[in-house]
Amino acid sequence: MVQALSTGKIISHFGGRVSLDATATDMPCVKVAPTDLVELCYYLRDNTAYKFNFMADICGVDFHPKTPRFQLVYHLYSIPFNWRIRIKCTLSDPPIAPTITTVWTTANWHEREAYDMYGILFEGHPDLRRIYMWQEFEGFPMRKDFPLRGFKDEYNPFGADPDSKGASE
Amino acid sequence: MTDVTVVEEIKTEGGLSREVLMNLGPQHPSTHGVLRLLLQMDGEIVERIEPHIGLLHRGTEKLAEHFTYTQIFPLTDRLDYLCPPSNNLGYALAVEALLGIEAPERAQYIRVIMAELSRISGHLLITGALPLDVGAMTSLLYTMRDREMVMDLMEMISGVRMHTSYCRVGGIREDLPDGCGERIIEFCDIFSVRISDYEKLLLNNRIFLARVENIGNITGEDAIALGLSGPNLRASGVDWDIRRDAPYEIYDKLEFDVIVRKDGDCYDRWKCRLDEMRESVRMIRQCVQQMPTGPVLIDDPKIAFPVDKDLLSRSMETHIHHFELAAFGFKVPAGEVYTAIEAPKGELGYYIISDGSEKPFRFKVRAPSFVNLQCLTERTTNVRYLADVIAMLGSLDPVMAEVDK
Numbered sequence: 001m002v003q004a005l006s007t008g009k010i011i012s013h014f015g016g017r018v019s020l021d022a023t024a025t026d027m028p029c030v031k032v033a034p035t036d037l038v039e040l041c042y043y044l045r046d047n048t049a050y051k052f053n054f055m056a057d058i059c060g061v062d063f064h065p066k067t068p069r070f071q072l073v074y075h076l077y078s079i080p081f082n083w084r085i086r087i088k089c090t091l092s093d094p095p096i097a098p099t100i101t102t103v104w105t106t107a108n109w110h111e112r113e114a115y116d117m118y119g120i121l122f123e124g125h126p127d128l129r130r131i132y133m134w135q136e137f138e139g140f141p142m143r144k145d146f147p148l149r150g151f152k153d154e155y156n157p158f159g160a161d162p163d164s165k166g167a168s169e
Numbered sequence: 170m171t172d173v174t175v176v177e178e179i180k181t182e183g184g185l186s187r188e189v190l191m192n193l194g195p196q197h198p199s200t201h202g203v204l205r206l207l208l209q210m211d212g213e214i215v216e217r218i219e220p221h222i223g224l225l226h227r228g229t230e231k232l233a234e235h236f237t238y239t240q241i242f243p244l245t246d247r248l249d250y251l252c253p254p255s256n257n258l259g260y261a262l263a264v265e266a267l268l269g270i271e272a273p274e275r276a277q278y279i280r281v282i283m284a285e286l287s288r289i290s291g292h293l294l295i296t297g298a299l300p301l302d303v304g305a306m307t308s309l310l311y312t313m314r315d316r317e318m319v320m321d322l323m324e325m326i327s328g329v330r331m332h333t334s335y336c337r338v339g340g341i342r343e344d345l346p347d348g349c350g351e352r353i354i355e356f357c358d359i360f361s362v363r364i365s366d367y368e369k370l371l372l373n374n375r376i377f378l379a380r381v382e383n384i385g386n387i388t389g390e391d392a393i394a395l396g397l398s399g400p401n402l403r404a405s406g407v408d409w410d411i412r413r414d415a416p417y418e419i420y421d422k423l424e425f426d427v428i429v430r431k432d433g434d435c436y437d438r439w440k441c442r443l444d445e446m447r448e449s450v451r452m453i454r455q456c457v458q459q460m461p462t463g464p465v466l467i468d469d470p471k472i473a474f475p476v477d478k479d480l481l482s483r484s485m486e487t488h489i490h491h492f493e494l495a496a497f498g499f500k501v502p503a504g505e506v507y508t509a510i511e512a513p514k515g516e517l518g519y520y521i522i523s524d525g526s527e528k529p530f531r532f533k534v535r536a537p538s539f540v541n542l543q544c545l546t547e548r549t550t551n552v553r554y555l556a557d558v559i560a561m562l563g564s565l566d567p568v569m570a571e572v573d574k
Contacts, residue, residue: 024504024505026505026506026507027507053393053394054393055396056396056507056509056518056535057507057518057520057533057535059520059531059533061522061531075507075520075535079407079409082414084509086507104394104396105394105547106394106395106396106540108543108546110540117230132226132573132574133223133226134223141228141231142230142231148232
């Protein structure tokens with residue numbers, strides 16, 4: 001490792017639009033609004049001082065019943081500099097985020113997964129469909145208000161009763 | 170190809186087009202599990218590939234949110250079922266990072282031995298299965314014979330062949346049995362000769378080479394944009410190995426070479442794995458030689474069961490801790506962590522958000538096979554004929570259990 005990544009320059013380049021999240025201890029972490037996400041991604045990928053060319057992961061998070069409810073967590077890696085960075089993007093309900101498939105093609109399936117599991121819509125995604133669940137499936141299984149056993153229906157006699165709200169078990 | 174069925178012929182305005190939609194799988198042997206590929210074909214030429222995944226989706230991440238941290242180990246086993254110790258290791262490292270603890274040194278060595286053995290087990294399967302997919306059946310019989318030796322070692326060390334659940338937060342379940350070091354070295358001696366046998370069997374096999382050489386080339390730049398990792402990325406000439414660049418456990422004390430190849434075709438991806446097995450053998454030998462004696466589980470009654478089992482019948486305090494740990498698990502401080510390890514298939518990442526309770530608030534697996542498989546959809550991968558799809562799929566080495574989570 002050449003030296004540790006300093007987020008100071010990134011934050012000053014974006015003025016007040018990118019802020020540091022000091023709670024993360026394992027790697028530098030910045031917060032950004034959905035409107036500035038794509039610009040930040042392009043900046044981190046193309047700036048020769050960072051070269052974050054590898055998009056490792058996109059993770060949806062549901063903070064139900066807190067608001068704002070949803071969050072997207074991006075993990076980037078810079079192969080030339082051996083740095084990692086985490087980007088957090090908080091979304092309200094209904095969650096809509098810009099797609100970053102234009103920046104990294106690999107984001108395609110990650111975003112489909114986040115849509116499938118959390119119902120997060122990605123504007124501009126070329127093919128936003130469910131990826132794990134079947135197309136006719138209703139609901140978003142990873143949301144905190146979706147019961148672990150699923151909802152009771154024809155195929156799932158042991159599921160939670162759809163009428164009782166907040167059935168967690 | 171009994172399971173390849175024509176789904177529909179595509180109608181155009183001027184009547185029927187030459188293009189047809191074809192189903193490959195989900196029960197076809199060359200899909201390595203339950204993968205359904207929808208192929209848009211123009212005669213023998215593949216115009217578009219659309220993978221349909223999720224047939225094996227078990228909701229690992231959702232389940233994990235309802236399990237205690239120790240109960241999650243068996244779930245990680247079932248991701249990449251060819252190399253469970255490696256999945257365990259990544260998860261254990263993530264939880265340990267949240268707790269701010271480290272496993273004892275001996276445990277780290279044993280974990281690395283297990284991870285490298287499992288790498289051999291995973292790579293052996295594909296070393297034999299890719300040639301099988303393209304018509305050279307014999308090799309699989311040889312590699313499966315040798316994989317059995319790895320399975321025997323796994324059974325000797327952990328008690329089971331496949332789903333070992335051998336790691337624990339703060340160490341491993343139990344120490345190596347007597348005489349295990351000698352058995353491992355014996356395996357290394359036999360196996361290094363066997364790798365040369367596979368080379369003799371396949372490297373001069375013109376039929377095999379014709380099916381994999383210059384098929385499915387991916388350039389380094391494309392491979393990075395597609396998020397490929399592990400041997401699939403290194404075959405395209407990108408020199409990145411987490412074991413060397415961000416060493417975890419005791420990898421920084423081991424000497425090994427990172428195998429990098431240039432062309433990024435099916436052959437290179439296959440050869441990369443073959444050569445990596447040699448490096449794994451090298452690492453295992455070093456581990457067995459360097460391994461210190463000592464405890465294999467941290468001495469913290471809040472997190473780990475007591476090493477001395479007799480204490481349970483003598484000390485009331487130990488008994489209470491044991492009960493609490495078994496019944497409720499341990500609390501993990503609030504925070505978040507992303508830990509990536511070099512799993513046999515590529516970068517295996519665990520992202521855990523903890524809210525301070527005994528169960529993770531969010532448990533995300535960055536499954537390398539899931540990302541690797543995606544590159545089938547891209548035209549940049551130079552897959553032209555139906556037969557190339559099979560070679561391409563085999564060389565990417567996806568494990569469907571990991572793809573579907």
